[in-house]
Ligand SMILES: Nc1ncnc2c1ncn2[C@@H]1O[C@H](COP(=O)(O)OP(=O)(O)O)[C@@H](O)[C@H]1O
């Protein structure tokens with residue numbers, strides 16, 4: 001398995017002198033291509049901080065991050081932007097959509113930034129929307145969608161540039177369990193079918209157990225880093241599927 | 257992001273908050289409208305003056321008359337009381353006798369000087385009307401002069417035919433339906449013989465009626481130089497002969513002249529002529545005052561416009577700061593997705609520039625609507641005698657430059673908010689809890 005992200009001695013200190021706060025301390029982490037990694041921990045433990053560093057959204061106070069073997073701390077702003085634009089996809093707890101724009105326009109945004117041509121980007125965005133089953137909502141305004149649909153649009157936006165890694169920070173945090181399940185389903189489908197590496201920040205143990213690996217942090221330190229056994233995964237996956245089916249049925253019942 | 261996408265997106269973003277954007281554009285519009293309309297009026301006036309200047313041949317053309325004539329005119333128009341002084345040289349009745357002409361022609365920079373005698377005609381008429389009309393007839397001695405014609409051509413000095421050009425206001429009284437229909441028609445000129453008329457009370461017996469061809473109709477002008485009813489040399493000389501026939505040559509004195517000088521040496525030549533008792537009239541003398549007047553008006557209005565634009569610029573800064581504030585998360589997301597700081601800066605700058613652009617464009621459109629409306633109205637009323645005078649002229653170069661300057665001002669106003677947006681830390685914008 002190829003290493004896609006490697007973090008060495010990551011330390012992140014917020015603030016200066018008297019207000020200085022060490023959010024991460026000497027983190028070492030190696031993530032392989034196609035892995036699905038859950039970063040789990042209590043609120044304030046440093047999960048988001050770690051994700052932001054790994055996603056090159058912020059610079060570590062100390063330490064290095066290698067993306068495909070390239071030391072990112074030595075790269076300029078342009079190269080960093082390029083990596084995020086081409087290789088990464090982002091899903092956040094909050095949707096961060098332009099609610100007055102159409103669904104399609106929201107999904108197109110990363111491609112616009114990537115200077116993809118008008119027709120090609122429209123096609124790619126529609127493909128991405130099809131993946132999340134929202135292609136017929138393409139022309140709707142984003143504000144007319146439900147919470148779950150909005151998060152699916154965010155996933156479409158995260159995958160539209162065909163990324164190698166998807167960073168998801170509490171992707172189901174804002175959703176009820178049924179809609180959350182649908183989102184989870186989508187993410188793992190991408191992981192399985194397209195080999196997209198998943199890095200999911202969550203405090204939801206059930207979601208974490210669907211991942212191939214769980215990294216637990218507390219007070220800015222990794223306290224455990226375990227692979228989830230195949231059986232365990234299967235079981236939670238089954239349980240999860242059952243639950244999803246039940247919810248689906250209940251929803252259909254409601255609709256009828 | 258591609259530049260085209262950047263501009264389109266910026267425009268799209270602008271109209272997300274329609275009321276705010278509309279009000280900001282309105283503020284810019286007030287400034288742009290003031291500047292654009294006053295510039296259009298100035299261009300209109302200057303265009304008209306330029307046409308007039310062209311109508312008399314432009315640079316270097318002079319008309320000369322005795323100083324006394326001008327002093328009398330000035331005394332009429334200015335109520336200034338002047339002190340008598342023994343030193344003041346009073347020159348009376350300066351005329352272009354041979355000696356004077358030789359002297360004046362020898363002045364450095366004087367290229368030509370053509371004196372002519374004054375002809376006083378009694379009336380002009382045509383066979384299309386019973387009425388006779390008074391007219392001041394002068395000569396158009398120089399074919400190189402270009403007259404602003406409404407129809408036909410100016411008189412030619414290359415022919416022995418008698419040619420005359422009339423001004424527009426004579427077309428209807430002389431019985432013509434239009435300026436075009438007057439061209440090529442015959443016109444009768446009644447010229448009295450000075451000697452005969454002194455000896456009889458029956459005017460008809462001392463008049464000669466000369467028939468001339470109307471070569472064209474000149475636009476009504478605001479200046480005396482080059483304007484008016486003018487005869488070609490053949491006709492004029494014939495009229496002079498008829499008028500002064502029988503009188504001694506010394507009576508046939510010329511005290512008006514036209515000529516050409518080197519414009520660079522104008523001041524020295526003017527002084528030399530003054531010393532001989534003559535006053536030179538150049539085109540600049542006549543139009544200078546008008547131009548200065550309208551230039552001052554333009555400056556005043558441009559200052560108003562500039563103040564309005566300054567206020568509008570503060571509006572732009574405010575609008576954009578609000579916009580940056582509101583879109584903190586969006587900016588953070590765009591940065592996360594790989595948009596560079598430069599592009600973020602450009603996208604907000606673009607919005608500022610577009611605000612300026614729309615403010616100018618709306619200013620131009622509304623100025624044009626009002627300007628052309630006023631033009632049409634003016635030609636039905638107080639400008640009906642000046643069909644070639646456009647009250648407002650929208651010069652595309654001027655409009656482009658003004659739009660450019662307003663866009664530049666808007667850009668400068670937008671730099672502070674755009675800079676703040678570009679320096680925003682995506683992490684801070686994407687944090688929640
Ligand atoms: N910009 C910042 N300045 C100061 N402290 C911060 C900043 N961002 C995060 N922190 C602190 O760092 C710690 C870790 O934050 P975060 O990574 O968001 O935690 P999690 O995502 O696990 O809830 C928290 O105590 C938080 O208050």
Ligand SMILES: [Mg+2]
Nearest residue numbers: 047048049169
């Ligand atoms: Mg967090």
